[in-house]
Amino acid sequence: MLPRLWHRIVFGDWTPNMFQRTVTAALVFVCLSVCSRFATAAGDRPNVVLVMTDDQGYGDLGIHGNDQIVTPNLDRFAREGVQFSRFYVSPVCAPTRASLMTGRNYYRTGVIHTSRGGAKMHGDEVTIAEVLGEAGYATGIFGKWHLGDAFPLRPQDQGFAESLVHRSGGISQTPDQPNSYFNPLLWKNGEPVRSRGYCTDVFFDAALSFIEQHGDEPFFAYIPTNAPHTPLEVADRYAQPYLDKGLDETTARVYGMVQNIDENFARLLQRLEELGLRENTLVIFLTDNGPQQQRFTGGLRGRKSQPYEGGIRVPCFVQWPQRLKGGRTVDRIAAHIDLLPTIASACGATLDTSGHRLDGVNLLSLLDDANGDAVASWPERSLFFQCHRSLTPKAFQNCAVVTQRFKLVGSPGTFAREDFDSPTEAKFELYDLLADRGEQNDLASQQPAVLQRLKAQYEDWFADVRASRNFTPGVIEVGDPQASTTHLCRYQDGSWVDGRSTGWPVRVVRPGRYLAVVRRGETPGELRLRVRWQNEEQIVLLDQRDATGEFPLAVGTGLLELALVDEVGNEVELLGNATAGDVTLTGPIGASSNQ
Numbered sequence: 001m002l003p004r005l006w007h008r009i010v011f012g013d014w015t016p017n018m019f020q021r022t023v024t025a026a027l028v029f030v031c032l033s034v035c036s037r038f039a040t041a042a043g044d045r046p047n048v049v050l051v052m053t054d055d056q057g058y059g060d061l062g063i064h065g066n067d068q069i070v071t072p073n074l075d076r077f078a079r080e081g082v083q084f085s086r087f088y089v090s091p092v093c094a095p096t097r098a099s100l101m102t103g104r105n106y107y108r109t110g111v112i113h114t115s116r117g118g119a120k121m122h123g124d125e126v127t128i129a130e131v132l133g134e135a136g137y138a139t140g141i142f143g144k145w146h147l148g149d150a151f152p153l154r155p156q157d158q159g160f161a162e163s164l165v166h167r168s169g170g171i172s173q174t175p176d177q178p179n180s181y182f183n184p185l186l187w188k189n190g191e192p193v194r195s196r197g198y199c200t201d202v203f204f205d206a207a208l209s210f211i212e213q214h215g216d217e218p219f220f221a222y223i224p225t226n227a228p229h230t231p232l233e234v235a236d237r238y239a240q241p242y243l244d245k246g247l248d249e250t251t252a253r254v255y256g257m258v259q260n261i262d263e264n265f266a267r268l269l270q271r272l273e274e275l276g277l278r279e280n281t282l283v284i285f286l287t288d289n290g291p292q293q294q295r296f297t298g299g300l301r302g303r304k305s306q307p308y309e310g311g312i313r314v315p316c317f318v319q320w321p322q323r324l325k326g327g328r329t330v331d332r333i334a335a336h337i338d339l340l341p342t343i344a345s346a347c348g349a350t351l352d353t354s355g356h357r358l359d360g361v362n363l364l365s366l367l368d369d370a371n372g373d374a375v376a377s378w379p380e381r382s383l384f385f386q387c388h389r390s391l392t393p394k395a396f397q398n399c400a401v402v403t404q405r406f407k408l409v410g411s412p413g414t415f416a417r418e419d420f421d422s423p424t425e426a427k428f429e430l431y432d433l434l435a436d437r438g439e440q441n442d443l444a445s446q447q448p449a450v451l452q453r454l455k456a457q458y459e460d461w462f463a464d465v466r467a468s469r470n471f472t473p474g475v476i477e478v479g480d481p482q483a484s485t486t487h488l489c490r491y492q493d494g495s496w497v498d499g500r501s502t503g504w505p506v507r508v509v510r511p512g513r514y515l516a517v518v519r520r521g522e523t524p525g526e527l528r529l530r531v532r533w534q535n536e537e538q539i540v541l542l543d544q545r546d547a548t549g550e551f552p553l554a555v556g557t558g559l560l561e562l563a564l565v566d567e568v569g570n571e572v573e574l575l576g577n578a579t580a581g582d583v584t585l586t587g588p589i590g591a592s593s594n595q
Helices: 004-011 018-035 072-080 093-102 128-134 199-213 236-244 249-274 336-347 373-377 448-469
Strands: 047-053 082-084 138-144 162-166 185-188 191-194 219-224 281-287 316-319 328-330 383-386 399-402 406-410 428-432 476-478 485-488 504-508 512-518 528-533 536-541 548-553 556-565 583-586
Touching (some): 047 199, 047 336, 072 249, 072 281, 072 316, 128 138, 128 219, 128 336, 138 199, 162 199, 199 219, 199 249, 236 249, 249 281, 281 336, 383 448, 399 448, 406 448, 428 448, 476 485, 512 556, 528 548, 536 548
Parallel strands (some): 047 219, 047 281, 082 328, 138 162, 138 219, 476 504
Antiparallel strands (some): 082 316, 162 185, 383 399, 399 406, 406 428, 485 583, 512 548, 528 536, 528 556
């Protein structure tokens, strides 16, 4: 298709000087093509802004029946756009983010849960940022990544040309300590920066600056806020009005954080309008899972980490004024895995699925479906959800299978159980969501055929996702020239067995001597570092002033064990989520590298 500028010059306002105008237009077209290899299609492709909040449940919006919370801008955006009434995500955050970024079930990507080695997405996964970047889009992330803090798992390694993020699963969580929602320490393109202001404001400010810088080219701005996740830090002026209504402090602070998000969302839309970008910008708003705390859920059962609707069913609102007719609701089931193929289709980006099969489907026909034709012909599908605290996922533990009508719930309440005996202990519930959205009437004994059919579908799905990577988390690479310094966090990155960190799965890509800086915390006495790598062990004397030491590492892949030991060789016991025992490796020392 000819781009609009070319079409307008050649075919608009035809005059006798047609030849001269045609030649001039051709020269302009060639010049634009030389300046940008993507210029021929840029005018027809939408910009994309994807906003996802953290732990904001289905009921944390006025439009979903909450008469206490103040969210006029998100409510208006929902009413004037396209709403998905049944949009699903994973029960907790890192799995949702992996599926969102890749269009694949998170078990395929190496992400197993949210911490203790389970939130590391493999570096060879293809993200939506990489897909759009290849299509000529400027790409930026502003907020929470939570798919790996070390190379090659970081956002800048996974397609984002611009990044402003916090580490780990939240500001002030391990290893992002000490930190605060006010003036937080953040990481801009891999370098630490001290920001000024409230975190949500800071992230939206950065996103707006990015949009302003790239307004003359297609862009993808991903704004995954860490609010309203704990810690519930927000200015009193946001929380106090809810306390005055008689709400408890936890709910008041959550609602205040959401109200701040609502105001920032309005700023985003207004700036797009002022820049003349609103009409041709695809804006998507959703949340990553249900509420962490007990509060209004819009009639849905359950909350974060649970496979009930309150844990996995979330708001999803879409606007693209230039193309999509607003004021509509889509009732077909959809999920986080669908956004990558949908956005890629809207942007005309090519998807190469030869090495990474997609699980999501393109929803664009449903979004375009002003007359209901697509809904009438939309095929039946089943969506699968599961998550629990273990690096070894077990069949039927804390899971769900969702169809357009029915829902199978497997072993609810077992999220935190690492000793779950699968499938011996598995228990099942069945609900008709069209008649019972609150999941109050268990039909398992009344609909045995439906129950068995969904169980069989789950078994096929579980075997399929296990076959992808056998539930192996992503691997950190040490010594790569692109990242000569690697921070290894025990709690977030380590491999955990029976509640204890056993080391880090890594790939050493260059041999040589490495400098280690060890966080010793409050541990008294003279300490040493025990290093076990590739079946060899060595004891490294540490400089007791700054807890540094050097040791050689050979090329290879495996478990790198780095443990603090006392003078007689006894390993120092460390708290599970403390930063003591974390190690920063730099090297190979003396080798040419780029940080």
